[in-house]
Amino acid sequence: MKAYECIYEAGEDACINVYWAETPGKAKSQALHDDELGDPDCFTDIYVRRAPWADELEHASEYTFLLESLRQGWIYDWYDDELRKDRYLDEEAVPVLEQVGSLENYWKLYDEGKIKLDAKGIPTLVK
Incomplete structure (x- = not known):
């Protein structure tokens, strides 16, 4: 199987999202029926x-996929309804994510003030 990035722009x-398929058309077919890609x-x-x-x-953990996608320039930007906070990750977060070992630890430490953003928006772990 080959990996394909499928992109849907709505406004x-x-x-x-990435889909693994034999052809680009089969990847698009998967994406068409995936709620995570919006509503094409x-x-x-x-x-x-x-x-x-x-x-x-294809069979990697979500965390491994997250790290690799960030390294490829992906940006994750979402609103956490439970905490009522915006969440944002880009490739600058990879070193700290690797230090703390999981996305959950990253946000826990961030919320506790143990991960700070410098003037350029680069996260650092505060000891």
């Missing part, structure tokens, strides 16, 4: 491109 929002109206609303960096990640 100002863009959703992207039809097959042609989805743009697909090869993602060779993810070929070996």
Whole structure:
């Protein structure tokens, strides 16, 4: 199986996800029926491109996939309803994520003030 990034843009929002399939068309078919990609109206609303960096990640943990996707320039930006906070991650967070060992630990330490953002927005672990 090969990895494909499928992208759906709805107005100002863009959703992207990786799908493993034999062909780009089969990846788009998976994306069309995936709620995580938003709500594309039809097959042609989805743009697909090869993602060779993810070929070996089909059975990887979510954490491993997160680290690799961040290294590829992905940005995660969402609102945490439970905590009523915006959450944002980019490739600058990878070293600290690797230090703390999980996304859960990262946000726990961040919320406790033990991970700070410098003037450039780069996170650092405060001892």
